Amino acid sequence: MPSRSGSCEHVSAIQQVTPRAAGCEECLALGEQWNELRVCLSCGHVGCCEDSTHAHARQHFNATGHPVIASFERAETWGWCYVHRRYLELPPQLLPKRRSGLAIALARLFRRPR
Numbered sequence: 655m656p657s658r659s660g661s662c663e664h665v666s667a668i669q670q671v672t673p674r675a676a677g678c679e680e681c682l683a684l685g686e687q688w689n690e691l692r693v694c695l696s697c698g699h700v701g702c703c704e705d706s707t708h709a710h711a712r713q714h715f716n717a718t719g720h721p722v723i724a725s726f727e728r729a730e731t732w733g734w735c736y737v738h739r740r741y742l743e744l745p746p747q748l749l750p751k752r753r754s755g756l757a758i759a760l761a762r763l764f765r766r767p768r
């Protein structure tokens with residue numbers, strides 16, 4: 655893994671975002687599975703990581719040019735700048751809020767017998 659030291663000008667341009675979904679938006683639409691989730695720190699897009707079949711987080715960067723993502727996995731505090739191809743240590747206030755409570759509630763809802 656490359657060095658996580660330092661920052662880049664893209665980080666100073668981002669603000670805290672609210673993740674738009676509890677899972678990869680494109681995979682949910684396709685009915686596909688993903689491995690890990692990444693959140694776009696420009697618009698809150700949630701996409702799957704590059705180990706996933708579709709790598710929607712990278713596709714989102716290719717489509718929009720939004721440069722910085724953060725991990726949406728529990729206890730991970732790193733970000734990644736696609737432009738500089740560099741890991742970033744994100745200040746806590748920029749980490750996306752994990753909506754685990756809501757995700758659990760939704761999962762329960764979908765498991766409810768008909």
Ligand SMILES: [Zn+2]
Pocket residue numbers: 662663664665721735736737738
């Ligand atoms: Zn950058």
Ligand SMILES: [Zn+2]
Pocket residue numbers: 678679680681682688701702706708709710711
């Ligand atoms: Zn995906």
Ligand SMILES: [Zn+2]
Pocket residue numbers: 694695696697698699714718720
């Ligand atoms: Zn975005």
